[in-house]
Amino acid sequence: MNVVMRVAAPELTGQLARGVETLALRMKGRIITTGDTDYDALRAVALGNWNHQPLFIARVQDAADVADVVDFARRNELEIAIRSGGHSVCGHSSSAGGVVIDLRDLNGIDIDTAAMTVWAGSGLTAGEVSAALDQHQVVVGFGDSAGVGIGGLTVGGGLGYMARKHGLTIDALLAAEIVTAAGDILTVDEGNHADLFWAIRGGGGNFGVVTRFKYRLNPLPEFTGGPLVLPATPEVVTGFVTAARAAPEELTTILIAMPCPPMPFLPPELYGKTVLMGMMAYAGPAAAAAVALAPFRALATPFADLVRPGPYSMMYLPEEPGMTPAVSVRARFIDDIDLKQATDMLERVSACPAPMRMAQIRILGGAAARVPAEATAYAHRSAPILFAYLAMDGGAEAAARNDRWAADGIAALGTSAMAGTYVNFQAEQGADSLDQVYPEATLERLREIKRRYDPTNLFRLNQNIPPAA
Ligand SMILES: Cc1cc2nc3c(=O)[nH]c(=O)nc-3n(C[C@H](O)[C@H](O)[C@H](O)COP(=O)(O)OP(=O)(O)OC[C@H]3O[C@@H](n4cnc5c(N)ncnc54)[C@H](O)[C@@H]3O)c2cc1C
Numbered sequence: 001m002n003v004v005m006r007v008a009a010p011e012l013t014g015q016l017a018r019g020v021e022t023l024a025l026r027m028k029g030r031i032i033t034t035g036d037t038d039y040d041a042l043r044a045v046a047l048g049n050w051n052h053q054p055l056f057i058a059r060v061q062d063a064a065d066v067a068d069v070v071d072f073a074r075r076n077e078l079e080i081a082i083r084s085g086g087h088s089v090c091g092h093s094s095s096a097g098g099v100v101i102d103l104r105d106l107n108g109i110d111i112d113t114a115a116m117t118v119w120a121g122s123g124l125t126a127g128e129v130s131a132a133l134d135q136h137q138v139v140v141g142f143g144d145s146a147g148v149g150i151g152g153l154t155v156g157g158g159l160g161y162m163a164r165k166h167g168l169t170i171d172a173l174l175a176a177e178i179v180t181a182a183g184d185i186l187t188v189d190e191g192n193h194a195d196l197f198w199a200i201r202g203g204g205g206n207f208g209v210v211t212r213f214k215y216r217l218n219p220l221p222e223f224t225g226g227p228l229v230l231p232a233t234p235e236v237v238t239g240f241v242t243a244a245r246a247a248p249e250e251l252t253t254i255l256i257a258m259p260c261p262p263m264p265f266l267p268p269e270l271y272g273k274t275v276l277m278g279m280m281a282y283a284g285p286a287a288a289a290a291v292a293l294a295p296f297r298a299l300a301t302p303f304a305d306l307v308r309p310g311p312y313s314m315m316y317l318p319e320e321p322g323m324t325p326a327v328s329v330r331a332r333f334i335d336d337i338d339l340k341q342a343t344d345m346l347e348r349v350s351a352c353p354a355p356m357r358m359a360q361i362r363i364l365g366g367a368a369a370r371v372p373a374e375a376t377a378y379a380h381r382s383a384p385i386l387f388a389y390l391a392m393d394g395g396a397e398a399a400a401r402n403d404r405w406a407a408d409g410i411a412a413l414g415t416s417a418m419a420g421t422y423v424n425f426q427a428e429q430g431a432d433s434l435d436q437v438y439p440e441a442t443l444e445r446l447r448e449i450k451r452r453y454d455p456t457n458l459f460r461l462n463q464n465i466p467p468a469a
Contacts, residue, residue: 010034010055010097016076020056023072028061029105042102043094045083046147048324049399050091054081057100063211066101066179070209073099074181074458081461082205085125085149089329089427092205092461093152103151106211111136116217117174122151122210126160127316134311138217140172141165144254144279146316154213156424157202157378159386161225161281161315164252164366166218170201170376171367175214178207181454189214199449202378204423205462206446207453224289225315228278228296229266229304232257232349236276236299237342241361243295245384249366251292254279257349258358265304274350280307281315325356325392328402330410331425333383337361341413348409354391354402359409362386379442380420387413388425403427423463437463444468 012020012033024031032042033056042057055078058069073080079098086093094100106121109129113136120129127146133139141162143153150169158169166172175189178200186208188197199207230236237255244253256277260270278296282289286309293307337345345359365384373379389409391402423437438446443465450457451467 010053012055019072019076023058023068026068027058027065029065030059032057032059043100044324045086045088045091045094046324047087047089047091048326048394050094052081052091052094052096054095054100055097057102059102059105061105063177063179063185066209066211067183067185069099069101070179070181070458071183074183074456079461080459082151082209082459084122084151085147085153087145087148088152089327089425090429090463095461098461101209103149103209103211108212111138111217113138113217116219117214118217119212119214120150121212122149124150126150126153127313130313130316133217134313136217137219137221139166139220139283139312140169140215140217141167142169144315145319146313147319150213151210152205153424155200155202155204155210157376157422159362159364159368159422159424161252161254161279161312162218162283163362163364163368164247164249165283167367167371168378169215170378171371172215172218173201173213174216176200176210177212178210180208181456181458185211195449196453199377199446201376202423203446203449203465206450206459206465208459220283220312222285222309223281223283223312224286224307224309225279225281225312226306226308226310227304228280228293228302228307229260230276230278230302231300232274232276232346233300234339234342234346237345237361238337238339239299240276240278240296241337241363241385243299244363245365247295248288248292250282250284250288252281252366253363255361255363256358257346259349259356260303263304265306267303270303274346275303279315281312326394326396326399326402328354328391328393328399328406329388329425329427330403330406331386331388331421332410332413333380333419333421334385334387334413335419337385337387344412345409348389348405348412352391352402352405354393354398354405356393357391357402357405358389360386360388360390362388373439374441377438377442377446378423379439380422383419386422386425426463429463434463434465
């Protein structure tokens with residue numbers, strides 16, 4: 001992951017400037033350029049690694065606006081960045097000198113509890129949609145963070161706390177409205193442009209700009225969840241993983257090894273020392289949750305046990321507004337974790353100098369694994385665990401050091417553990433990196449669909465899938 005330094009802001013002049021003025025007149029939304037007072041605020045993304053200065057930001061209001069901007073960018077050979085929640089780990093939602101299609105005003109949400117579906121604008125965040133759904137005791141599983149956009153999360157797959165019970169976010173996707181490279185506004189589903197619908201379920205932002213997603217709602221009348229903080233020993237790590245894999249599918253967990261946060265419910269003598277934070281999410285009644293959680297509570301005396309009944313949204317930990325650390329991430333699907341690997345993991349987390357660093361173990365399986373690998377462009381269905389190292393820090397030097405730390409940690413898992421990675425956690429780029437993200441047959445199919453819908457590779461600011469020849 002690169003940290004990009006500030007360079008002179010690009011200027012709009014001559015014919016291009018006149019073209020942008022005409023575009024602005026056509027649009028319901030706004031065009032923001034370097035001269036606007038909110039340019040800096042609007043170009044900022046969630047990760048401090050990126051500081052790109054786009055030529056302009058198009059704050060679109062509907063699919064027709066998106067189509068106009070796509071047409072303009074294509075005719076003027078401008079790079080397009082698609083921005084939903086701005087959490088791309090590669091900085092793909094901003095562009096140095098190109099056009100940012102900022103979807104944040106596409107925030108409509110239409111919940112139909114009779115049909116058990118929701119249409120959600122692609123500018124919404126996971127937290128916003130979850131909060132709206134909580135009121136109806138229904139759920140779409142997104143990821144672990146409220147601020148992440150449903151745009152990037154969904155087109156990459158979407159791994160979160162409903163993975164074992166209901167599958168990935170894309171497994172709830174019924175349809176989408178998408179603007180293609182040709183500027184066409186299409187509604188895609190299993191019966192219409194089925195190839196494109198397949199590709200946007202894991203193929204990322206390669207195929208167009210999704211303006212709305214239609215998801216299936218799953219009932220969630222009762223939910224129990226929250227953090228269980230345990231001692232950081234290798235035995236607890238492996239015991240946790242074994243218990244999580246054997247747990248009923250109602251329970252999805254993420255185990256995080258991290259420095260103990262200075263929270264009032266944790267003993268001060270632990271602050272800064274490595275602890276295990278088990279994020280527990282049980283989709284069902286509290287009594288059944290207690291049974292499912294018993295093996296985890298028996299692993300060791302918890303330092304804190306905040307697992308309790310409540311709405312699904314309580315799984316999202318508070319996020320500090322305005323905090324934009326540089327993030328380093330490397331991830332791999334793995335089959336299992338043994339005591340030696342767990343020992344190494346805990347040592348690496350303790351030794352990393354970044355103020356916030358973690359190893360994450362996401363236990364998959366269940367409903368996510370029952371979908372056939374060829375059914376969507378997310379093909380790692382049989383992978384039981386996604387393992388990741390993450391560090392958050394400030395400055396270019398620190399980010400480069402943390403990238404190496406994360407990459408070394410993943411390499412230390414051993415070659416037998418190297419079973420590909422998840423596109424939304426893939427911070428490296430290029431052909432080699434694409435081979436890790438997609439199995440050969442999936443990549444070939446994606447390239448063919450890319451050729452059909454985006455033959456000139458207009459949407460290339462992503463884990464880029466080159467069009468088939
Ligand atoms: C703090 C943090 C926590 C995370 N947790 C999880 C997690 O629990 N589970 C998980 O699965 N992932 C997780 N991720 C990864 C996350 O899913 C990706 O970074 C995702 O791309 C972010 O989506 P976004 O809309 O916020 O990002 P953006 O930066 O806005 O978009 C990223 C890219 O996605 C594509 N894209 C975005 N919106 C659209 C659209 N409407 N149409 C077409 N393409 C689009 C574009 O290529 C765009 O460049 C996390 C990332 C971070 C930084």
